[in-house]
Amino acid sequence: MKVLSVTSEAFPLVKTGGLADVAGALPAAFAAEGIEIRTLLPGYPSVMAALGGGEIVWEFPNLFGGGASRLVAGNARGLDVIAIDAPHLFDRPGNPYGPGDGFADNAFRFAALARVAASIGRGMLPGFVPDIVHAHDWQAGLTPAYLHYDGGARPGTVMTVHNLAFQGQFDVGLLPYLGFPAEALTIHGIEYYGSIGYLKAGLRFADRITTVSPTYATEICSSEAGMGLDGLLRARGSALSGILNGIDTDVWDPARDPALAAPFDADHMTPRAANKRALQARLGLSQDPDAPLFGAISRFSWQKGIDMVLEAIPAILNAGGQLAILGSGDEALERRAREALAALPGRVGGTIGYDEPIAHLMQAGVDALVVPSRFEPCGLTQLCALRYGAVPVVARVGGLVDTVIDASPMAVAARAATGVQFSPSLEMLEAAIARTVALFRDKATWTMLRRNGMATDVSWREPARRYAALYREIIAERT
Ligand code: ADP
Secondary structure (H helix, E strand, O other): OEEEEEOOOEOOOEOOOHHHHHHHHHHHHHHHHOOEEEEEEEOOHHHHHHHOOOEEEEEEOOOOOOOOEEEEEEEEOOEEEEEEEOHHHHOOOOOOOOOOOOOOOHHHHHHHHHHHHHHHHOOOOOOOOOOEEEEEOHHHOHHHHHHHHHOOOOOEEEEEEOOOOOOOEEEHHHHHHHOOOHHHOOOOOOEEOOEEEHHHHHHHHOOEEEEOOHHHHHHOOOOOOOOOOHHHHHHOHHHEEEOOOOOOOOOOOOOOOOOOOOOOEOOEOOOHHHHHHHHHHHOOEOOOOOOOEEEEEEEEOHHHOHHHHHHOHHHHHHOOOEEEEEEEEOHHHHHHHHHHHHHOOEOEEEEEOOOHHHHHHHHHHOOEEEEOOOOOOOOOHHHHHHHOOOEEEEEOOHHHHHHOOEOOHHHHHOOOOOEEEEOOOHHHHHHHHHHHHHHHHOHHHHHHHHHHHHHOOOOOHHHHHHHHHHHHHHHHHHO
């Protein structure tokens, strides 16, 4: 089976969020499923540099303006990539979407991604004719729509939503320039509340829709979490499912992680204490092995509920705990976090910024990782926490529900619990902190939570199997 993955990000080539982790990790996991996958990416500077020379497999006299453009195929840091080498669209430094509200021509940049994907889907490259075209997020959302309006034979299509908050809406006046017929501009086409909706288009025309956890798949069909798309998602309910993300268990392996002070695994947990000591030293926290050390690793945005963590600092400190913070984003939140760091040295420590080695050391050193998201499609940090023996303390939303088993009396008695869940509010977070500290003081139960967490399969094996099964279902249906 041949699959074309269409994405605007793929780790380690270009990353702004979890989408990159997923698009970067799935190809390796698919090898065990007998799937040949290529990843279509915009030719950003980092992608073209990683490709080196590559092979020119197609030339366009122009692509949404500009001069000649090419498709360049090759291996880029382990990924089988087809890059759209269109300098007028993608040869720009910095964030792939541009500063502030994004580049003014993002409608064309990502229409180009989808247009090329649809053409490859129709057999433009004889050496690689996909059975399935898998589009990720709004940037690839027009792909199923182009395939639909082109008419004729087409491959099966999957649209995956990594975060419904990002939808890609653009002016209806662009319609003719994007190459869609006038009749596409209806509620049954790509029109979306008076705009052209890129994600909406994908959701409307893909054979299957997936999102990154079963609970988020249910939540987004409600008006509270559907962000305007719940009606369409309900209408397409039989095509919608949730497949959890995994994490790269080679990159996240506490037995072989160069960022750690001491390696450990589920059978050799003692060295974990050395990582707590190293983290406390690194962040200027007092060297107290008995203080429950809470951590938060996150983008600073309303979604992630970091404001609630900052508000809950007194509750953590009153319980004898410490807090380690790593993150960046919203300026007001960064300022508040810096104030807390300055005001409470020894008890609150951290780094405001993006730092992968510290993220790894934090997962290995904190006792509990707090994830207080207001909504969370899947979440990756709690999966890393499980693997590193940090007990996840998570809001009861989205993928956090599906990946953490709350330490309720029944789950503890059944020896199944892996963490703590709470309803996303400050009061409930404070109650969860108190509950976590009580569990921390009960050494036998705490050890069980950690062991269960570390025994949880957070790899891509099962998700890859599920995507493969979905692809096969679509192919069987269409033949
Ligand atoms: P998002 O909504 O931001 O994609 P996820 O939990 O799905 O949230 O994925 C975030 C990823 O980015 C995780 O791998 C997490 O460890 C990492 N991350 C987030 N903030 C930072 C940071 N400041 N430094 C290092 N890694 C970070």
